[in-house]
Amino acid sequence: MAQQIPLVDYLVLGDDPHLVANECTSCGARFFDRRNACASCEGTEFKRVDIPTTGEVRAFTIVSFAAPGIPVPFVAAVIDCEGTSVGANLINVTPDAEHVSLGMKVRLATEVIGTDDEGTEAVGFGFEPLGG
Amino acid sequence: MASASEELWILGIHMTKFGKHPDKDVVDLASEAVQGALADGGVTMKDMGIIGAGNLMGAAAPTGQMVQKQLGQTGIPVFNVSNACATGATALRVAAMAIKAGETDMGLAFGVEKLAGAGLLAGGSRSSDSNTWTPHGRYGAVAAVDGRIGTQTMPGVFAQIGMEYGHKYGGTSFELFAQISEKNHSHSTLNPLAAYTKKMTLEQIMGDVMIAYPNTRPMCSANCDGAAAAVVVSGSKLKTLSLEQQRRAVKISASILTTDPWEEACQILPNVNSLTRNAATQAYEQAGVSPSDLNLVELHDCFATAELVHYDNLMLCEQGGAVDFFKSGATWRDGKTPVNVSGGLESKGHPIAATGIANVWEVATHLRGEAGDRQIEGAKVGMTHVIGLGSACGVHILEKSAA
Numbered sequence: 007m008a009q010q011i012p013l014v015d016y017l018v019l020g021d022d023p024h025l026v027a028n029e030c031t032s033c034g035a036r037f038f039d040r041r042n043a044c045a046s047c048e049g050t051e052f053k054r055v056d057i058p059t060t061g062e063v064r065a066f067t068i069v070s071f072a073a074p075g076i077p078v079p080f081v082a083a084v085i086d087c088e089g090t091s092v093g094a095n096l097i098n099v100t101p102d103a104e105h106v107s108l109g110m111k112v113r114l115a116t117e118v119i120g121t122d123d124e125g126t127e128a129v130g131f132g133f134e135p136l137g138g
Numbered sequence: 139m140a141s142a143s144e145e146l147w148i149l150g151i152h153m154t155k156f157g158k159h160p161d162k163d164v165v166d167l168a169s170e171a172v173q174g175a176l177a178d179g180g181v182t183m184k185d186m187g188i189i190g191a192g193n194l195m196g197a198a199a200p201t202g203q204m205v206q207k208q209l210g211q212t213g214i215p216v217f218n219v220s221n222a223c224a225t226g227a228t229a230l231r232v233a234a235m236a237i238k239a240g241e242t243d244m245g246l247a248f249g250v251e252k253l254a255g256a257g258l259l260a261g262g263s264r265s266s267d268s269n270t271w272t273p274h275g276r277y278g279a280v281a282a283v284d285g286r287i288g289t290q291t292m293p294g295v296f297a298q299i300g301m302e303y304g305h306k307y308g309g310t311s312f313e314l315f316a317q318i319s320e321k322n323h324s325h326s327t328l329n330p331l332a333a334y335t336k337k338m339t340l341e342q343i344m345g346d347v348m349i350a351y352p353n354t355r356p357m358c359s360a361n362c363d364g365a366a367a368a369v370v371v372s373g374s375k376l377k378t379l380s381l382e383q384q385r386r387a388v389k390i391s392a393s394i395l396t397t398d399p400w401e402e403a404c405q406i407l408p409n410v411n412s413l414t415r416n417a418a419t420q421a422y423e424q425a426g427v428s429p430s431d432l433n434l435v436e437l438h439d440c441f442a443t444a445e446l447v448h449y450d451n452l453m454l455c456e457q458g459g460a461v462d463f464f465k466s467g468a469t470w471r472d473g474k475t476p477v478n479v480s481g482g483l484e485s486k487g488h489p490i491a492a493t494g495i496a497n498v499w500e501v502a503t504h505l506r507g508e509a510g511d512r513q514i515e516g517a518k519v520g521m522t523h524v525i526g527l528g529s530a531c532g533v534h535i536l537e538k539s540a541a
Binding site for chain 1: 269270271273276277278279280281282283284285286287288289291293294297298299301302304305312347348349350351352353400402403405406407
């Protein structure tokens with residue numbers, strides 16, 4: 007199997023791919039990047055937490071124009087993962103208003119987005135419809 | 139000299155025609171607006187004690203000083219400001235704060251932008267894809283993430299903001315959002331300064347190029363060139379001016395700027411709701427008016443999906459009631475609370491830094507009874523609203539002079 011690297015450092019690959027966040031130990035606010043202090047309570051202690059891999063689509067758009075190299079149309083969405091909001095594309099679904107709906111249940115899925123000159127695959131993530 | 143209890147008034151105000159101005163640069167456009175505002179107020183650069191200058195795309199340039207060199211260098215302090223789509227409102231706040239602080243009794247604010255043909259505006263930075271994956275940036279990204287992990291493009295962000303409202307309260311649809319755009323394009327036919335003044339049918343709007351569902355092209359703000367400027371004066375100084383200047387002056391009953399407080403998800407999808415509601419709450423309190431007192435509102439319809447949520451955020455309707463409020467016809471120019479009678483950003487255009495003063499010009503012009511064919515008869519109180527992602531929200535409440 008080719009070497010893999012996650013698209014972003016808050017995506018953990020392996021047998022059970024999932025997202026991680028920095029959680030403020032005093033108020034529980036979660037951030038996907040580093041903070042000097044919590045934007046909610048100014049606390050300075052954080053711990054790494056796993057984000058649930060299933061959730062519900064709270065908002066979406068179907069984008070028709072994007073930067074070069076990005077296939078369009080694609081679905082961008084906000085997913086409520088059991089109380090933690092995650093921004094991601096919806097994948098493995100036909101990108102139109104008939105197949106995507108507010109409130110639909112989804113789960114995290116990964117996909118290879120490309121291979122570099124050293125043969126390493128970059129792996130991104132999205133959310134796909136749950137069940138069938 | 140002015141003081142913290144000092145009233146604030148618009149003495150003179152002007153906006154250029156919005157649209158394509160290939161022969162004019164930023165300085166030309168800003169100077170046209172500033173000269174217009176000075177002439178409208180019957181004053182000159184020598185009367186100004188401060189300048190708040192707004193220009194987003196050239197934020198590193200000394201735009202205020204460039205305009206001074208074009209129109210009159212008097213050595214007064216210039217504050218060049220940049221605050222996304224709230225840049226113009228921020229420039230106005232600078233002049234207002236200087237007067238409130240007692241540093242001067244008259245100040246100038248302007249906003250200018252050259253944006254014609256700018257295309258799609260992204261919110262985040264785009265890193266380039268390299269030949270070997272190397273993590274960089276705050277998220278350790280090995281490739282550009284926009285389009286791979288959601289979207290930071292403006293049409294997509296604001297599309298989700300409208301959809302989120304629909305998910306929370308129900309009743310939204312592609313057609314409903316398109317109807318909001320239909321209203322604004324209809325309003326624009328009466329505004330000679332709008333970039334686009336063509337009436338569009340619902341079918342035309344829905345059948346146009348889809349940019350980011352549910353926003354088609356005419357449901358997006360129009361990138362264009364333009365400038366607007368205002369002269370702000372203290373209440374005590376105004377009393378020393380001519381009766382005609384006092385009669386045409388428009389009272390700034392509230393001038394508010396907010397940023398977004400932390401809330402879950404606010405860093406995933408910008409929460410444009412709370413800071414707008416906070417700004418509106420403060421503005422109503424400062425002005426001592428209620429939403430039902432407003433004769434017209436110019437709000438930040440950067441996309442049709444955004445206009446809907448701001449009916450609610452500005453408390454023009456009950457919480458959760460924006461869909462019914464729109465369907466009642468309240469926001470059409472003959473409705474209970476006319477919204478965006480200028481045509482809004484979707485048709486008047488959105489030269490970013492100019493917008494937060496151009497909307498004040500629109501309301502002030504109605505309050506003065508000088509809006510011609512699109513005059514809202516008997517207008518006495520109006521509100522303006524802008525929001526810049528990041529986020530900053532500017533709200534002003536304006537009142538007709540009793541003089």
